[in-house]
Amino acid sequence: MSIIESRTSAETAPPGAPSPAAAAVAAGHRAANGIVLLLLCLSEFMMSLDFSIVNVSLPVIQGNLGFGAGDLVWVVTAYVLAFGGFLIVGGRLADLYGRRRLLVLGLAGFTGASLLAGLADSPGQLIALRAVQGLCAAAVTPAALATLTTTFTGEKERQQAMGAWGAVLGAGFVSGVVGGGVITQYLNWSWVFWINVPIGTVLAVLTARLLGPGRDGRRPRRMDLPGAVLITGSVVALVFALSESSVTGWTSTRVLGALALAAVGGLAFAAVELRSTEPVLPLGLLKLRRLVVANLANVLMMGSFFGLVYTVTLFLQDVMAFSPLRTGLTFAGAGVAGLAAGASSEPLARKFGATRVLIIGALFQAAATGVLATLPTSGTQPFVSACTVVVNFSGVVAIVMINLAATENVADQDQGAAGGLLSTCEQIGGAIGLAVISTVATSRAHHLAGSGHPDTHALLAGDRWGMATAAALAVAGALTALVGLRKSTKN
Structure with missing residues (x-):
């Protein structure tokens, strides 16, 4: 469709109705979003x-x-x-x-x-x-x-x-x-x-x-490595303790040790994050x-x-x-x-x-x-x-x-x-x-x-x-x- 045809279609559209061009853009947007969601x-x-x-x-x-x-x-x-x-x-x-x-x-x-x-x-x-x-x-x-x-x-x-x-x-x-x-x-x-x-x-x-690419990636490219290590170690220790408890029991040394490690790591993580500029x-x-x-x-x-x-x-x-x-x-x-x-x-x-x-x-x-x-x-x-x-x-x-x-x-x-x-x-x-x-x-x-x-x-x-x-x-x-x-x- 030429530019003139687009303008004519828009001018003859019913009041309040979107122009064919706008409708096409909206349809394209929905299709693109549908692909993303899929x-x-x-x-x-x-x-x-x-x-x-x-x-x-x-x-x-x-x-x-x-x-x-x-x-x-x-x-x-x-x-x-x-x-x-x-x-x-x-x-x-x-x-x-x-x-x-x-x-x-x-x-x-x-x-x-x-x-x-x-x-x-x-x-x-x-x-x-x-x-x-x-x-x-x-x-x-x-x-x-x-x-x-x-x-x-x-x-x-x-x-x-x-x-x-x-x-x-x-x-x-x-x-x-x-x-x-x-x-x-x-x-x-x-x-x-x-x-x-x-x-x-x-x-x-x-x-x-x-x-x-969206709007991501615009922040300063800096990762808080101490925080990353501490949160990863804490969650791994907690999940390990919970998984191991069904095998060795809640009072086993491995489970109690892992729970203690998770708690200490979690507290250290909170302390590090409070001081971090990019937590x-x-x-x-x-x-x-x-x-x-x-x-x-x-x-x-x-x-x-x-x-x-x-x-x-x-x-x-x-x-x-x-x-x-x-x-x-x-x-x-x-x-x-x-x-x-x-x-x-x-x-x-x-x-x-x-x-x-x-x-x-x-x-x-x-x-x-x-x-x-x-x-x-x-x-x-x-x-x-x-x-x-x-x-x-x-x-x-x-x-x-x-x-x-x-x-x-x-x-x-x-x-x-x-x-x-x-x-x-x-x-x-x-x-x-x-x-x-x-x-x-x-x-x-x-x-x-x-x-x-x-x-x-x-x-x-x-x-x-x-x-x-x-x-x-x-x-x-x-x-x-x-x-x-x-x-x-x-x-």
């Missing part, structure tokens, strides 16, 4: 998928690579320690040096580590590569979340984008459980890692070509009440969800003797529910308010988890499927609202740090949930077994106690949001 969500989907898909395949990996009984847990622990420990640093690096750059480097590194992990022929190689995967994921997740929150700034589009983000988190985690069962049943264990290679390669290339975690963020309360609720909600999936998976395989494939398929409906929850989050937030939806979602998750705690041994698969559908739908809705609350008042230049803190709290919450719930379940099972009850009965009772604990964590998350956000002037 790339970001697929990147996070891959991270979420990888974490759970590997867990389901651990018994097969153990048999093929010759892991000792006490060493297999390090396939998970190495990833969790690297991921959880470096998230805050990864978020700050994204703020300082460019979110697109961190995304591309993280995706490329994660893809390469996945390829090599599938080729590993010894336990040591696989554990080392899992740590590299976790380190790269710690670059991808906060950079992607910060890009999302600074790209979608309008209230409605931000809620829609966060809904999509929450959907891929819930759907990716549950899809990993299903996919792990399928791969374990029909393919070589290496494919739990190789599935990332084509996805990661395409995402890295498209992100480099299509994602704009890793700007302490001003901790003055934002909605951010702090949302992160506390995040810890509790994710603890409940991670503990739920862990306990139900053990129940289906140890008590009900389900195959990995059948176990995975039991969670299939929950994956679909996660996607539906993401699509429903924006209209729910608009109609009822984000805080109210957060509290109601957390209570529904708690209620469904409480029902699930009965864990019947007949009609088990449809019962578990129905309950996990409600858990994942309500839980994803709650997490979307948590993400909105945690990032809405944060300045653009600090969104990476806020995203890193949010993701770190997810990891710490998951570790706390697994540690507490597995301790409760194991203690109850050992007590009953020692009293002469059959092993199957003891395991079932322990799993029921564990699920009841998961329900209590979700209730605590709802109460945290109710008390902490009730006087907020927004939602």
Whole structure:
């Protein structure tokens, strides 16, 4: 269309209606944002998928690579320690040096580590590569979340984008459980890692070509190295202590020593950050009440969800003797529910308010988890499927609202740090949930077994106690949001 034709069209357009040129620009803007959202969500989907898909395949990996009984847990622990420990640093690096750059480097590194992990022929190689995967994921997740929150700034589009983000988190985690069962049943264990290679390669290339540099990277390029070392060491020590507690007990020397190291490191980090001109975690963020309360609720909600999936998976395989494939398929409906929850989050937030939806979602998750705690041994698969559908739908809705609350008042230049803190709290919450719930379940099972009850009965009772604990964590998350956000002037 020529310039004259454009002017004529604009002049003859109905009063108040956008000109064709303006409409074309708006359509192009929406399309560009749609591509950005798709790339970001697929990147996070891959991270979420990888974490759970590997867990389901651990018994097969153990048999093929010759892991000792006490060493297999390090396939998970190495990833969790690297991921959880470096998230805050990864978020700050994204703020300082460019979110697109961190995304591309993280995706490329994660893809390469996945390829090599599938080729590993010894336990040591696989554990080392899992740590590299976790380190790269710690670059991808906060950079992607910060890009999302600074790209979608309008209230409605931000809620829609966060809904999509929450959907891929819930759907990716549950899809990993299903996919792990399928791969374990029909393919070589290496494919739990190789599935990332084509996805990661395409995402890295498209992100480099299509994602704009945005407004990041304009701050002074300076990282507070003492602070980075201290926060990483503190979080690694804390996550290690929580992970180790389920193996050696809360009073073991290793657990107590790691907890002490985490506490000392945390205090030293706070002292360093107060004096730093370019802190890793700007302490001003901790003055934002909605951010702090949302992160506390995040810890509790994710603890409940991670503990739920862990306990139900053990129940289906140890008590009900389900195959990995059948176990995975039991969670299939929950994956679909996660996607539906993401699509429903924006209209729910608009109609009822984000805080109210957060509290109601957390209570529904708690209620469904409480029902699930009965864990019947007949009609088990449809019962578990129905309950996990409600858990994942309500839980994803709650997490979307948590993400909105945690990032809405944060300045653009600090969104990476806020995203890193949010993701770190997810990891710490998951570790706390697994540690507490597995301790409760194991203690109850050992007590009953020692009293002469059959092993199957003891395991079932322990799993029921564990699920009841998961329900209590979700209730605590709802109460945290109710008390902490009730006087907020927004939602």
